[in-house]
Amino acid sequence: MSDILVIGTVALDTIETPFGRVEKALGGSAAYSSFAASFFANPAVISVVGHDFPEEYMGLLKKRGIDLGGVQISDKTFHWEGFYEYDMNEAKTKKTELNSLAGFKIKVPEKHKDVKYAFLGNIDPDLQLDALSQLKNPEFVVLDTMNFWISSKKDSLLKAIGMANVLLLNDGEARQLFKTASLVKAANDALKLGPGAVIIKKGEHGALLFTKEKHFSAPSYPLENIKDPTGCGDSFGGGFIGYLAKTGNLNEANFRKAIIYGSVLASYNAEDFSLNRLKSITMDDIEKRYNEFRDIREF
Amino acid sequence: MSDILVIGTVALDTIETPFGRVEKALGGSAAYSSFAASFFANPAVISVVGHDFPEEYMGLLKKRGIDLGGVQISDKTFHWEGFYEYDMNEAKTKKTELNSLAGFKIKVPEKHKDVKYAFLGNIDPDLQLDALSQLKNPEFVVLDTMNFWISSKKDSLLKAIGMANVLLLNDGEARQLFKTASLVKAANDALKLGPGAVIIKKGEHGALLFTKEKHFSAPSYPLENIKDPTGCGDSFGGGFIGYLAKTGNLNEANFRKAIIYGSVLASYNAEDFSLNRLKSITMDDIEKRYNEFRDIREF
Numbered sequence A, B: 001m002s003d004i005l006v007i008g009t010v011a012l013d014t015i016e017t018p019f020g021r022v023e024k025a026l027g028g029s030a031a032y033s034s035f036a037a038s039f040f041a042n043p044a045v046i047s048v049v050g051h052d053f054p055e056e057y058m059g060l061l062k063k064r065g066i067d068l069g070g071v072q073i074s075d076k077t078f079h080w081e082g083f084y085e086y087d088m089n090e091a092k093t094k095k096t097e098l099n100s101l102a103g104f105k106i107k108v109p110e111k112h113k114d115v116k117y118a119f120l121g122n123i124d125p126d127l128q129l130d131a132l133s134q135l136k137n138p139e140f141v142v143l144d145t146m147n148f149w150i151s152s153k154k155d156s157l158l159k160a161i162g163m164a165n166v167l168l169l170n171d172g173e174a175r176q177l178f179k180t181a182s183l184v185k186a187a188n189d190a191l192k193l194g195p196g197a198v199i200i201k202k203g204e205h206g207a208l209l210f211t212k213e214k215h216f217s218a219p220s221y222p223l224e225n226i227k228d229p230t231g232c233g234d235s236f237g238g239g240f241i242g243y244l245a246k247t248g249n250l251n252e253a254n255f256r257k258a259i260i261y262g263s264v265l266a267s268y269n270a271e272d273f274s275l276n277r278l279k280s281i282t283m284d285d286i287e288k289r290y291n292e293f294r295d296i297r298e299f
Helices: A029-037 A055-063 A125-134 A147-152 A154-162 A171-178 A183-192 A232-247 A252-269 A283-297 B029-037 B055-063 B125-134 B147-152 B154-162 B171-178 B183-192 B232-247 B252-269 B283-297
Strands: A004-007 A011-017 A020-027 A043-049 A067-073 A079-083 A092-097 A117-120 A140-144 A166-170 A197-201 A207-210 A215-218 B004-007 B011-017 B020-027 B043-049 B067-073 B079-083 B092-097 B117-120 B140-144 B166-170 B197-201 B207-210 B215-218
Touching: A004 A029, A004 A125, A004 A232, A020 A029, A029 A043, A029 A055, A029 A232, A029 A252, A055 A067, A117 A125, A117 A232, A125 A154, A140 A232, A147 A154, A147 A171, A166 A171, A166 A232, A171 A183, A171 A197, A183 A197, A183 A207, A197 A232, A197 A252, A207 A252, A215 A252, A215 B283, A232 A252, A252 A283, A283 B215, B004 B029, B004 B125, B004 B232, B020 B029, B029 B043, B029 B055, B029 B232, B029 B252, B055 B067, B117 B125, B117 B232, B125 B154, B140 B232, B147 B154, B147 B171, B166 B171, B166 B232, B171 B183, B171 B197, B183 B197, B183 B207, B197 B232, B197 B252, B207 B252, B215 B252, B232 B252, B252 B283
Parallel strands: A004 A043, A004 A117, A011 A079, A043 A067, A117 A140, A140 A166, A166 A197, B004 B043, B004 B117, B011 B079, B043 B067, B117 B140, B140 B166, B166 B197
Antiparallel strands: A011 A020, A079 A092, A197 A207, A207 A215, B011 B020, B079 B092, B197 B207, B207 B215
């Protein structure tokens, strides 16, 4: 029985970084986040792929116990082609072929409608809203997004944010959405829209958690080589909601632990292309790095 | 008796930020860092000012017990004019009038030559080297610098770094000096030059400590309004060495505490122009915010 419903993209990614290149590798917000969540809980994915989607990739997700019954198949798989320059801060898009994503309509299978945890990964906010409307009474909704939706579908995005318990976004997006240079102001503005917590992902600078009363700053893990940052935000989100679903405790103190687990997953993910690193780690690796995070912030 | 010797500039700063403007306000690396250090220890300053330097500013430093016997007086005071734009990340220089700083020769008074703690604040690295050569056997040398010296006096700077126990620099400077996008690599390269520890100051993203064996990440304090970031790096450095001189413990665990005290001083400093905020705080304020830092990083 699945305990987290993940809505997002499953993609084929062609990516070049200063450290290599992959062609039509497994990617997409739902792929990364469900895979990361699967270390802690039992995610089910709502998404779409094409007839060209490799069986091997399906197998990789299934092997982790991820329920793929909600993944529709039509046309060709969404394909993103991009690259990173030397500073690895920002993905530059070369080509986006929406393919089957263009006509995608959310259809939540009956058996997932009373799910408790929903992860609305990066995808069109109208699809996020549509997914939410099909759920009976989700107890805990985490919403992730990206700059593209802030500029192209702001109204829908604001509506979706208003229905989420936790908003995830990165620092550039927070500044863009709330038109301020101050992340503290952006977070306070975000909290006014409805979510009880806002998490700002800052890549190599860690992550910040804001609630009305408290503030938490998570360090980042000191990686000497970041091979490919694609999917780090999604892995973070998946690790975050996965740990919360596993522990069933939704207070601020547990959010902090969940953020560190999310950071652990994101840091491993950056060490290789696609899901190559995540598919080789174990719970022991995760706990080991979690303890390293403890030492990194101790004073 | 002074226990920390601070070498650096004492300046008149004319600064504009989105939150206001000050004209010929007290500034300079030695002013900020000695003031911050004075909460913990007894700094003495080696610097130069002009005959125009206001008695009121001298009085402000003296009142904190800072020994100004090593401050020479000649010509006019070094004057920096700059501004910050909306994102407050980088000071833009409008005018630099070196004045008395142009012909400044370091003369360490006899009574300070056997000082144990030396803080080489941001100033020409040849002056930092000259100061070091006049000290008998300093036990602990902290060196700060800035981008200007990395581009104009790299050889002298590298030599000075080789003689320091701790190198302080900000993230942009670390990337510039070691020609890498990775702060981890930059820090490892810096450690090879000689210092036992490297601290990378990241402004709103906190600070990182690297030694050969360990890594520490300090959070930043969530300020909603940063009025003027001028002197935050110097206040950080002063608080850092001040706490170490007070406690006399130079191990990595105590460096971590000293970094948090430095961060506390820097965060207060950003709340107002010049030394206006620092001159109004007490040890109680410092301890209160230190404890808030504990809570910010707890998980």
